[in-house]
Amino acid sequence: MTATPPAGLTPDEFRQSLGRFASGVTVVTAKSGAERRGMTANAFVSVSLAPPLILVSVGTGAHMHALLAAPEVTHFGVNVLSSTQRFLSDHFAGKPGPEEAVPWFEHEGLPLLGGAVAQLVCRKHQALPAGDHTLYVGFVEYARYTDDDPLVYFRGQYHELG
Template structure:
């Protein structure tokens, strides 16, 4: 028989500390409601399928981006994979706001993306999957562009670079 604690899983602090040992890239998820462009730093990003080309991002229910992506009128979102020189943008979109004029916005068919990033994806929202205190947004990649620059990495609560 399983104990009640085991059924609920490990405590949130322990979970965060453990998963902090997984190095990840840093992305900025972007979308617009037609009037305002929004961005959110996310390391919970994963490739799901090559055929069709699907990705998944995880968004906290408390995030402004969650309300935007939940709107039926928002059908697309962007993913910009940050370069090693874009730490300030990760901080900016994580709520430690810097000057908005320092954000190198660019658009692809009206969707905001981050210029200078290692890669940019434009995704059609396919499915929203409730998952605890987050929603998983599955996106079909409709456009992609990339460079050979080095990515920004996140490991044990700190930024890192390759090499």
């Protein structure tokens, strides 16, 4: 007879606990054919400097997950939002505003967001199933950045530095 593993925290307890970790806000972008998508993600981390790798966690039920899982999608973007881009975080988190307000631009065919404090172009390097998410590791092939202030998320609310 095998022992039943402990249940652990409830999803709400886990969310409330991890909400105490301040994070930046990113929008992951990708394209397949004419379809371009974005998804707000604060589960983003740098993995390695050499080689330059990042990781983003995408829920298996998200539209972005289906897009990133497609074999023809070889690249994705990560846009680190500026303190003036709360509306983009909301827009790509399921509270869409007018599409014409989204500052889309393309870098070698990959959709990115203008005005972000950093934009990364990543080649899909690895996809690791992890519970109800997939961890997408990206090899960073291109980056641009500014010295603007980032958008910060803490305890379920947006904040600014200073």
